[in-house]
Amino acid sequence: MSSSTNTSTHHTSTIGAIGTPSRRNTELALLVFAVLIPVFAYANVGLAINDEVPAGLLSYGLGLGLLAGVAHLVVRKFAPYADPLMLPLATLLNGLGLVAIWRLDQSALLREINVAGGKATNQLLYTAMGIALFAVVMVFLKDHRVLQRYTYISMVGALILLLLPLVPGLGLDVFGARIWIQIGSFTIQPGEFAKIALAVFFAGYLMVKRDALALASRRFMGLYLPRGRDLGPILVVWAMSILILVFETDLGTSLLFFGMFIIMLYVATERTSWIVFGLLMSAVGAVGVASFESHIQQRIDAWLDPMREYTLSQQGVAGHSEQAMQALWAFGSGGTLGTGWGQGHSELIRFAANSDFILATFGEELGLAGVMALLLLYGLIVERGVRTALAARDPFGKLLAIGLSGAFALQVFVVAGGVMGLIPLTGMTMPFLAYGGSSVIANWALIGVLIRISDTARRPAPAPAPNPDAEMTQVVRP
Amino acid sequence: MNKPLRRIAIFCGLLVLTLLIRDNWLQYVQADQLKDDPKNRRVAIARYATPRGDIIVDGKAITGHATTEGDFKYKRTYKDGAMWAPVTGFVSQAYGANQLESIEDGILTGDDDRLFFRNTLDMITGEPKEGGNVVTTLNAAAQKAAYEGLAAQGGKGAVAAIEPSTGKILALASYPSYDPSTIAGSSTSDEEAWKKLQKNENPDDPMLNRALREVYPPGSTFKVVTAAAALENGLYTDADSKTNSPLPWTMPGTTTELENEGNIPCKDATLRVALQYSCNTVFGKIGSDLGNDKMLEEAKKFGFTEEQFTPVRSSASVFSDDMNQSQTALSSIGQFNTAATPLQMAMVASAVANDGELMKPYMVDELQAPNLDPVEKTEPEPMSRPLSAKNAQILQSMMETVVSDGTGQNAQINGVTVGGKTGTAQHGVDNSENPYAWFLSYAKTDEGSPVAVAVVVEDEDAVRDDISGGGLAAPIAKSVMEAVIDSKR
Numbered sequence: 023m024s025s026s027t028n029t030s031t032h033h034t035s036t037i038g039a040i041g042t043p044s045r046r047n048t049e050l051a052l053l054v055f056a057v058l059i060p061v062f063a064y065a066n067v068g069l070a071i072n073d074e075v076p077a078g079l080l081s082y083g084l085g086l087g088l089l090a091g092v093a094h095l096v097v098r099k100f101a102p103y104a105d106p107l108m109l110p111l112a113t114l115l116n117g118l119g120l121v122a123i124w125r126l127d128q129s130a131l132l133r134e135i136n137v138a139g140g141k142a143t144n145q146l147l148y149t150a151m152g153i154a155l156f157a158v159v160m161v162f163l164k165d166h167r168v169l170q171r172y173t174y175i176s177m178v179g180a181l182i183l184l185l186l187p188l189v190p191g192l193g194l195d196v197f198g199a200r201i202w203i204q205i206g207s208f209t210i211q212p213g214e215f216a217k218i219a220l221a222v223f224f225a226g227y228l229m230v231k232r233d234a235l236a237l238a239s240r241r242f243m244g245l246y247l248p249r250g251r252d253l254g255p256i257l258v259v260w261a262m263s264i265l266i267l268v269f270e271t272d273l274g275t276s277l278l279f280f281g282m283f284i285i286m287l288y289v290a291t292e293r294t295s296w297i298v299f300g301l302l303m304s305a306v307g308a309v310g311v312a313s314f315e316s317h318i319q320q321r322i323d324a325w326l327d328p329m330r331e332y333t334l335s336q337q338g339v340a341g342h343s344e345q346a347m348q349a350l351w352a353f354g355s356g357g358t359l360g361t362g363w364g365q366g367h368s369e370l371i372r373f374a375a376n377s378d379f380i381l382a383t384f385g386e387e388l389g390l391a392g393v394m395a396l397l398l399l400y401g402l403i404v405e406r407g408v409r410t411a412l413a414a415r416d417p418f419g420k421l422l423a424i425g426l427s428g429a430f431a432l433q434v435f436v437v438a439g440g441v442m443g444l445i446p447l448t449g450m451t452m453p454f455l456a457y458g459g460s461s462v463i464a465n466w467a468l469i470g471v472l473i474r475i476s477d478t479a480r481r482p483a484p485a486p487a488p489n490p491d492a493e494m495t496q497v498v499r500p
Numbered sequence: 501m502n503k504p505l506r507r508i509a510i511f512c513g514l515l516v517l518t519l520l521i522r523d524n525w526l527q528y529v530q531a532d533q534l535k536d537d538p539k540n541r542r543v544a545i546a547r548y549a550t551p552r553g554d555i556i557v558d559g560k561a562i563t564g565h566a567t568t569e570g571d572f573k574y575k576r577t578y579k580d581g582a583m584w585a586p587v588t589g590f591v592s593q594a595y596g597a598n599q600l601e602s603i604e605d606g607i608l609t610g611d612d613d614r615l616f617f618r619n620t621l622d623m624i625t626g627e628p629k630e631g632g633n634v635v636t637t638l639n640a641a642a643q644k645a646a647y648e649g650l651a652a653q654g655g656k657g658a659v660a661a662i663e664p665s666t667g668k669i670l671a672l673a674s675y676p677s678y679d680p681s682t683i684a685g686s687s688t689s690d691e692e693a694w695k696k697l698q699k700n701e702n703p704d705d706p707m708l709n710r711a712l713r714e715v716y717p718p719g720s721t722f723k724v725v726t727a728a729a730a731l732e733n734g735l736y737t738d739a740d741s742k743t744n745s746p747l748p749w750t751m752p753g754t755t756t757e758l759e760n761e762g763n764i765p766c767k768d769a770t771l772r773v774a775l776q777y778s779c780n781t782v783f784g785k786i787g788s789d790l791g792n793d794k795m796l797e798e799a800k801k802f803g804f805t806e807e808q809f810t811p812v813r814s815s816a817s818v819f820s821d822d823m824n825q826s827q828t829a830l831s832s833i834g835q836f837n838t839a840a841t842p843l844q845m846a847m848v849a850s851a852v853a854n855d856g857e858l859m860k861p862y863m864v865d866e867l868q869a870p871n872l873d874p875v876e877k878t879e880p881e882p883m884s885r886p887l888s889a890k891n892a893q894i895l896q897s898m899m900e901t902v903v904s905d906g907t908g909q910n911a912q913i914n915g916v917t918v919g920g921k922t923g924t925a926q927h928g929v930d931n932s933e934n935p936y937a938w939f940l941s942y943a944k945t946d947e948g949s950p951v952a953v954a955v956v957v958e959d960e961d962a963v964r965d966d967i968s969g970g971g972l973a974a975p976i977a978k979s980v981m982e983a984v985i986d987s988k989r
Binding site for chain 2 (some may be wrong): 132157288289292329347351354355356357358367370389393394397398401414417420421424427428432433435438442444445474
């Protein structure tokens with residue numbers, strides 16, 4: 023449809039973006055798969071567990087299809103040149119997450135301890151809210167550069183969001199980590215939203231300061247050492263991360279924000295020295311905090327010896343959890359091809375089986391093959407985000423896109439690595455897969471911003487102003 | 501800014517690659533180890549996901565299965581569980597398994613490698629996995645007679661019966677017993693039942709398999725082994741010549757006279773008379789004359805000092821190897837350190853009845869696949885030859901005299917030749933506790949000997965004088981032998 027309207031009629035190109043096809047039909051075709059695959063998976067779960075096609079198949083399929091359709095139409099109307107892969111990838115992950123949550127809803131054990139039961143319906147509602155926010159971003163954020171105006175407001179917003187869990191009466195202590203707030207019967211993880219706000223702030227700030235940070239430095243042993251006063255911002259962000267680690271005792275959130283800042287700082291300044299500084303500072307911070315914060319120490323002990331942690335929890339020693347070992351067993355029992363939907367026993371993970379640990383359900387029921395496919399889907403989203411950053415024409419867009427993609431990649435790494443026992447466990451969730459409103463809504467907003475940037479980046483550039491040099495660089499096509 | 505962006509792209513790719521490598525390590529390299537980890541509850545869930553195969557006696561299953569709540573689907577049930585517990589052992593969702601249930605677990609659950617091909621076929625055709633069956637050698641009528649005989653007696657005791665020509669175990673009873681059905685699940689009632697069965701809660705120790713796992717001083721029944729040693733070593737060559745047996749007899753190296761029970765004709769008695777009246781002096785002196793080594797050698801040929809695997813393990817019976825002459829004399833009449841399982845004494849009777857050849861005792865006749873195809877069949881296997889055929893026949897005639905004219909008259913069966921030996925073994929400090937009443941015997945028909953049996957009864961409440969192998973144990977042995985003979989007809 024729309025592809026016919028934008029094929030290049032110019033026979034000259036001085037900028038690569040000219041004539042980029044919109045790829046909206048590609049996106050639509052991919053979306054059909056992204057909806058059909060979860061629908062088949064859903065039917066599969068019902069057949070495996072109850073020997074019948076689940077009664078909700080039609081409404082579920084229509085619901086997901088409708089949401090995907092709305093998202094697609096909004097993109098087609100308001101961001102016609104957007105990257106065609108991101109929406110289908112997010113839809114597929116979101117749909118598979120819904121299937122896994124519904125599958126865990128079928129577990130009597132999890133219903134008994136109130137972890138599961140009707141959660142898939144909630145998640146579908148959250149998804150609808152996520153898509154709504156996505157649409158709002160598409161409709162009202164005509165140009166991502168508008169966000170640049172809100173650099174410092176974003177900073178304040180991010181700080182407030184990050185501090186909310188520490189407010190007495192509002193914050194919620196879940197197994198030692200204070201990253202939740204409770205309003206009425208709703209629990210919200212403000213860190214998920216802070217992620218986006220911080221990326222906006224960092225992008226706006228670094229765009230302005232990058233020249234100063236990059237150029238005013240001395241060379242020492244092959245590294246460019248920043249001036250003392252330029253160290254200010256990185257120290258502030260570092261201190262903030264340390265404070266999160268100490269007061270919210272959440273390694274993941276802390277690592278995520280600091281990592282995101284380092285990535286953006288490196289991209290903005292092109293100075294490797296910042297990475298070296300960042301790594302040194304995070305090492306110092308992590309070791310320093312771990313030396314006195316027992317919750318962090320315990321997470322590290324559980325990571326080093328999950329079997330001991332399991333034994334302690336079985337003996338009823340307070341503060342220990344069998345989850346890490348149960349997750350490893352779930353992965354191992356899945357093996358190469360998995361048990362098939364509905365035939366595993368990942369409910370043994372109990373608490374957070376459908377949120378933080380949802381990847382273990384995929385590991386057990388879809389096996390190595392399924393988890394590798396999921397990881398590649400995440401990898402694709404991240405690399406499409408980086409591609410958007412490369413294609414973006416303005417530094418703010420580049421920085422924002424790489425910040426969001428980098429944070430997304432770090433989050434996937436920290437959560438999947440934690441659940442698979444590669445690094446200590448943290449209290450974050452797999453984007454789109456895991457049960458939880460904050461995560462789903464925030465990540466749809468994140469994808470919305472990335473799609474908006476990609477639309478601007480891929481949009482045909484305004485025709486170059488006629489100037490004599492243009493003639494010299496024309497490429498004449500036969 | 502594009503150069504660092506490309507590097508970040510590579511960095512993100514590396515993050516995903518690291519996760520992929522970790523996932524391969526977890527789900528490929530370590531998968532089997534994690535999957536089969538006994539602490540991984542999935543192992544138990546799979547184990548109880550299908551009905552367990554059955555243990556079969558005389559063509560009928562003595563086990564069954566029932567469904568349970570929770571993630572374990574099936575549990576074991578037992579028919580006449582208390583009677584069969586010494587044969588089956590138990591299998592419990594909460595407490596594991598023991599004895600036959602544990603040893604043949606692979607066949608019963610269907611996980612045995614020999615069922616692999618069949619399981620693979622089932623997986624392809626979509627059939628659920630099934631367990632195979634264990635067919636035992638036991639004789640339901642004999643087991644019933646043994647268990648009910650012990651129960652009627654009311655005290656602790658055990659019975660072991662063997663088919664002498666093959667070594668097939670026909671009965672294996674222990675009393676008091678327990679019903680393994682009560683501990684098969686994982687509910688709170690199973691937990692309570694389990695606690696009540698433990699020795700510290702229950703001094704009767706009902707879960708002890710006395711037929712295989714308890715050693716008792718065999719008392720005078722051991723004189724059969726001593727007589728066999730005398731004949732085999734050429735000390736005496738027939739049953740009816742006078743022996744060199746002074747009365748009273750002082751044990752060498754001591755000033756202690758070995759006493760007989762009452763005033764019985766033991767001076768220079770023939771072996772037949774000595775066995776008939778159970779002369780301590782005659783057999784004590786035989787042991788002393790032969791010495792520790794020769795007695796031990798003969799005892800070992802009957803299976804002493806070795807654990808037996810039927811395949812359920814029985815404890816090793818004891819005959820010491822470092823005794824002086826007087827200790828050897830006492831050991832040769834079944835006292836001092838000598839101790840034997842009921843199975844061991846049944847093996848002694850069975851070797852004599854089988855004309856001197858001891859067959860290896862076994863209780864699993866056949867392992868069956870779920871479709872009843874045989875997977876493994878146990879063939880009778882000679883274990884040793886404690887006696888020559890000639891000496892065995894001499895000993896048989898002596899034991900038959902015990903039943904026809906001596907202390908074992910309670911075991912007589914009309915129209916059947918029965919040979920036996922009574923025993924009354926003292927125990928406790930200064931013999932303060934009630935003695936064990938022993939009886940070992942065999943029956944003989946025209947077709948050979950169908951059964952050899954050993955019975956031990958430890959009755960703490962009975963009046964001491966009433967206890968003698970002939971009075972308490974022989975009637976049980978008799979009913980077991982009758983049950984076997986009747987079931988053969």
